[in-house]
Amino acid sequence: MLQPSTTGQIINPDLPVVSIALDIEREQGAPHTHPRAQLLYSIQGVMRVVTSLGTWLVPSTQAVWIPSMIEHQVIANEAIALRTIYVDPAWTDGLPNDCCAIAVSELLRALILRAVKIGNSYPPEGPERRLMGVILDELRQMKRAPLHLPMPKHARVRKVIDALIAHPEDSRTIEAWSAVVGSSPRTLSRLFLKQTGMSFGAWRRRLRLMEAIDRLGKGESVTQVAFELGYQSTSAFSAMFRSELGVSPKCYSLQESAA
CATH class of the missing domain: 1.10.10.60 (Homeodomain-like)
Structure with a gap:
């Protein structure tokens, strides 16, 4: 079972957005929580996201928003390429307080990929920090995906x-x-x-x-x-x-x- 990243545990308001790139084969992640909210996104492959509030089957045109401290896990029945971002609790005002699938626009996708390239040690002032602010603005305008595929347990x-x-x-x-x-x-x-x-x-x-x-x-x-x-x-x-x-x-x- 794949162990969770520690990126979501980082608490630092000077880093409003942090990110991780992780390529996964056919694996199942361990259930976990973290204080940062997360936009769980795969640029390639379909993932199953299991939370305490529901389960989603997520293609690469969608992502799942997971608020702070909601238990969740990722199940990959095929190779997936995660490019996911985490939002510090100090910056979640105006963002959903429930789990939901969202449609990923081309702009949001490009911003996520750019955040991954920047990494998680950018200065509190400068273009990198301003780009993270744009990501937050885009997240506040994200549209919920119209489709949800219930995943039974029987x-x-x-x-x-x-x-x-x-x-x-x-x-x-x-x-x-x-x-x-x-x-x-x-x-x-x-x-x-x-x-x-x-x-x-x-x-x-x-x-x-x-x-x-x-x-x-x-x-x-x-x-x-x-x-x-x-x-x-x-x-x-x-x-x-x-x-x-x-x-x-x-x-x-x-x-x-x-x-």
């Missing part, structure tokens, strides 16, 4: 979702999955609804939608994404996308590029 349901996270294109029915996990279709369906608040089909659609947003953000074509996620046609994929977000995948990509 062993049978987790077996299904872990397989789907690894292969979101898998189109097996609830009947097929129930045979895999040793349950009846009715029981597995009931567990999905109880554990996630969503039906099996709705949960898988949400997973595919979040995967699609991540891949479209990386420049993949609508057609490529549709077939890689198990859809038989781009029209079926576009219909799903529009029903969830109210816009077509092409329009969504254009909006994100212009943001």
Whole structure:
């Protein structure tokens, strides 16, 4: 189990923002807390963030805001590249006091990468300190991501979702999955609804939608994404996308590029 960084333990108002770059293979971080609030962000790969208040599946177009002293852990089922920042308690006014997923703008992404290059020993006056102030301004304007993917704890349901996270294109029915996990279709369906608040089909659609947003953000074509996620046609994929977000995948990509 990967041990947490000590960066979040630094208390120094003269360093309003500190950062860390960490490349992780398939690992599970130990649950931990720290006095600094954290924007947990991966520039590559999808991570699972487990907190005492909820669980998020986070693509590289999103990040998770974690207030001070909220227990959390990171689970990587694939290689991820963390570029995360921590905010000193003296500078958290105006920032969320609950865990939430946020959409990462191109500006915020660039600021995070710049903060990582600057490091954590910048002077209290100068351009480096001013850039940290810009980061705080940007964080205060961050928009909550519209999507949240509930992550259940029940062993049978987790077996299904872990397989789907690894292969979101898998189109097996609830009947097929129930045979895999040793349950009846009715029981597995009931567990999905109880554990996630969503039906099996709705949960898988949400997973595919979040995967699609991540891949479209990386420049993949609508057609490529549709077939890689198990859809038989781009029209079926576009219909799903529009029903969830109210816009077509092409329009969504254009909006994100212009943001």
